[in-house]
Amino acid sequence: MLDTVLNVGLNDSSVCGLAKSTENDRFAWDSYRRLIQMFGNVVLDIEKKEFDDVFDAKKKQKKAKLDTDLDAKALKEVIEEYKKVVKKHAKRDFPQDPHEQLVMARDAVFRSWNNDRAKTYRRINNISDDLGTAVNVQAMVFGNLGETSGTGVGFTRNPATGEKEFFAEFLMNAQGEDVVAGIRTPLNISELKKIMPAVYNQLRDITTRLEKHYRDVQDFEFTIQDGKLYMLQTRNGKRTGIAAVRIAIQMVNEGLITKEEAIFRVEPNQLYDFLVPRLDEKSGKVEVLATGLPASPGAAVGQIVFTADEAVQKAGHGKKKNPVILVRAETTPEDIHGMEVAAGILTSRGGMTSHAAVVTRGMGKCCVAGAGDVHVDERTREMRVKGQVFKEGDWISLDGTTGRVIKGKLNTLPPSADDPELQMLLSWAEPFRKIGVRANADIPRDAIQARAFGAEGIGLCRTEHMFFAEDRIPHMRAMILADNEKERRVALKKLLPMQREDFLGLFRAMDGLPVTIRLLDPPLHEFLPKREELMVDIATLPNADAKLKKSLVEKYRQFGAKAAGDLKKVLSNLLGRVEDLHEFNPMLGHRGCRLGITYPEITEMQARAIFEAAVAMTKEGGKAHVEVMIPLTATLKEMAHQAGIVRRVAEEVFKEKEQEVHYLVGTMIELPRACVVADEIAKEAEFFSFGTNDLTQTTFGFSRDDINKVLPTYLGEGILKQDPFQVIDREGVGELVRMGIERGRKTRPHLEVGICGEHGGEPSSVEFCHQVGMDYVACSPFRVLTARLAAAQAGAGDKLKGEAGRTK
Numbered sequence: 148m149l150d151t152v153l154n155v156g157l158n159d160s161s162v163c164g165l166a167k168s169t170e171n172d173r174f175a176w177d178s179y180r181r182l183i184q185m186f187g188n189v190v191l192d193i194e195k196k197e198f199d200d201v202f203d204a205k206k207k208q209k210k211a212k213l214d215t216d217l218d219a220k221a222l223k224e225v226i227e228e229y230k231k232v233v234k235k236h237a238k239r240d241f242p243q244d245p246h247e248q249l250v251m252a253r254d255a256v257f258r259s260w261n262n263d264r265a266k267t268y269r270r271i272n273n274i275s276d277d278l279g280t281a282v283n284v285q286a287m288v289f290g291n292l293g294e295t296s297g298t299g300v301g302f303t304r305n306p307a308t309g310e311k312e313f314f315a316e317f318l319m320n321a322q323g324e325d326v327v328a329g330i331r332t333p334l335n336i337s338e339l340k341k342i343m344p345a346v347y348n349q350l351r352d353i354t355t356r357l358e359k360h361y362r363d364v365q366d367f368e369f370t371i372q373d374g375k376l377y378m379l380q381t382r383n384g385k386r387t388g389i390a391a392v393r394i395a396i397q398m399v400n401e402g403l404i405t406k407e408e409a410i411f412r413v414e415p416n417q418l419y420d421f422l423v424p425r426l427d428e429k430s431g432k433v434e435v436l437a438t439g440l441p442a443s444p445g446a447a448v449g450q451i452v453f454t455a456d457e458a459v460q461k462a463g464h465g466k467k468k469n470p471v472i473l474v475r476a477e478t479t480p481e482d483i484h485g486m487e488v489a490a491g492i493l494t495s496r497g498g499m500t501s502h503a504a505v506v507t508r509g510m511g512k513c514c515v516a517g518a519g520d521v522h523v524d525e526r527t528r529e530m531r532v533k534g535q536v537f538k539e540g541d542w543i544s545l546d547g548t549t550g551r552v553i554k555g556k557l558n559t560l561p562p563s564a565d566d567p568e569l570q571m572l573l574s575w576a577e578p579f580r581k582i583g584v585r586a587n588a589d590i591p592r593d594a595i596q597a598r599a600f601g602a603e604g605i606g607l608c609r610t611e612h613m614f615f616a617e618d619r620i621p622h623m624r625a626m627i628l629a630d631n632e633k634e635r636r637v638a639l640k641k642l643l644p645m646q647r648e649d650f651l652g653l654f655r656a657m658d659g660l661p662v663t664i665r666l667l668d669p670p671l672h673e674f675l676p677k678r679e680e681l682m683v684d685i686a687t688l689p690n691a692d693a694k695l696k697k698s699l700v701e702k703y704r705q706f707g708a709k710a711a712g713d714l715k716k717v718l719s720n721l722l723g724r725v726e727d728l729h730e731f732n733p734m735l736g737h738r739g740c741r742l743g744i745t746y747p748e749i750t751e752m753q754a755r756a757i758f759e760a761a762v763a764m765t766k767e768g769g770k771a772h773v774e775v776m777i778p779l780t781a782t783l784k785e786m787a788h789q790a791g792i793v794r795r796v797a798e799e800v801f802k803e804k805e806q807e808v809h810y811l812v813g814t815m816i817e818l819p820r821a822c823v824v825a826d827e828i829a830k831e832a833e834f835f836s837f838g839t840n841d842l843t844q845t846t847f848g849f850s851r852d853d854i855n856k857v858l859p860t861y862l863g864e865g866i867l868k869q870d871p872f873q874v875i876d877r878e879g880v881g882e883l884v885r886m887g888i889e890r891g892r893k894t895r896p897h898l899e900v901g902i903c904g905e906h907g908g909e910p911s912s913v914e915f916c917h918q919v920g921m922d923y924v925a926c927s928p929f930r931v932l933t934a935r936l937a938a939a940q941a942g943a944g945d946k947l948k949g950e951a952g953r954t955k
Contacts, residue, residue: 309393388420424559439518442504447491447513455485513547576939583923594656604661606925646756659770739779817841822887839904917941
């Protein structure tokens, strides 16, 4: 993500000396034109495209297919044009003093610490902005001296699959960034064995020694100058989640690392790679447009965009997300923000070690690289392949596992987490895990999926989701529109058996594991048509034709409209009720326990459905582990009011059914006040579950639905390091959580504590939950694997710290 400048020191004079000393004019002038281009871009902030346009025009003029087809004379002409670009955009001549070049290049590399792509990369990977960077000044070796020279990059094992194979690519007569930038599609390293067997064997020997020394996969760069091998750098290699697991197990079996070390060789979020979708090839016609390199596995389906900025714009935020495929000739570090939001990446150039391949593997995104049959014209915003033209917004499907580019929009198939190597790694990790991992699930299908991933219960069942089903919503609306308690109870009586079956399905799916059921939480207006929609329908009614009136009758039939003549009265009554329920800030309004206190019959119905289902499960010979959660409490009296109803109904059901079931009544802690008075609330609450989505919202005063209007600026300005709705804010929200736990357990020492916001599946937040002594985290089913490994790493980290302390 930081900047590099090659060939510093060349100028109009020294380039002639270099040509003479090497007896290679083309090499010297090629090195000089590279310097001007890199220096102009990195140091003088001139768009790379300005130089690319000059170079591509010269290739077209000379009918050159490859960069290397341009001779010294053509390169001199390019250099003259490059100098004009520098003069035009930098308002100065290209510096001829080598010392001035070095000083300016050094300062530019320091400045690159704060370029946009570096800041984005640090945010994505949670790297501190305060670390700073160093500048390395190295003597040059040249891979562009001719056909006995070259440059390459590689990995000591396959970073996509984890196979133990020498994995590298190279280009002859090339320099520096040519391979990773995807300027030319490189050769597989097996070709080097044919061209220069001695160099190949030496490279194998050195890189094998490097891997054994660092005890990890190495990502290395090398240059061959006139047949002599030079190693430029090595670092621990980025790899996919599938590769990370496989390599960790291999290295344990080879005696390079311990099992304990192995669990830290996989980033928890990388386990999502085992959950990446596959293309459903039965869902549509499979017309393969091109086949590139399978750079990063999985499937991606989306609409074409041609720039990173367009990707950000079209992908959207929050509920308005649209899948996009970023299509580029090759990606550069400047594209990092677009790659972050894209569903997948397609490049027409570049190899398995190109920028696109390396970055997407680290992100866990699908990527097809080096699809040579694809021609990308970023100027006209077109992709041409097989005589077809694809424009921005057209749909394509990518298979990152096979490298196929497919026309149109295919469906995707869910993955499986039954991989034996994954299960082996998790078996090594599990003994270190001290906190439980539950899932957020509202229906049996999700609960079953969560158990398959290793969930140990349901940490949050949102009962409101059940009411939106087609057979329930009419009764829910009837309850809301009722004029009195008697009418409400009539509607609730119809919902009772449906809720009971819902809960029985969950108890069966979890078979004795804890099931935490949150009582009705959202404001009631969410179950009715939108106020603005009603006003529009009322306004259009006087001029509506027969066809429109018929459609409106169908739309509002469940509200009592049987004929067109009923519409005016029905719509007016409905709008009146919606107006009654309307709130300026509904998320802080009539919701949560406030609903149950205003309409206790709702709490009664839900409690009865829960306990009747639990008793039925017991009579079937199973076991129900019931936890009833009261939402949005802020005071002891709120908690006592709702808990009193739940406990009363429980006793009524147990007496009627002549069967008792053990249960807990607790609360969701999602308001700052609840954290402050947690010692009081714990007098009634037998467990706390921190709803950190709303707790973050009410602590910061951010609306989680509208934060994206502010967040990009806050992240760009460094006001926030991470989205607080994604990664828990330890300094603010985290301190409230810590306070709530400490005060709650002061009253009730064995108080069960968990978290049920989306933070429950984010590795850093899971570590925090471990540190503050929670009993469990809960997250969406597809984040259960991530949470399990993150929790295990947190526990193993404690062990390592303890051992370090004893050693000291």
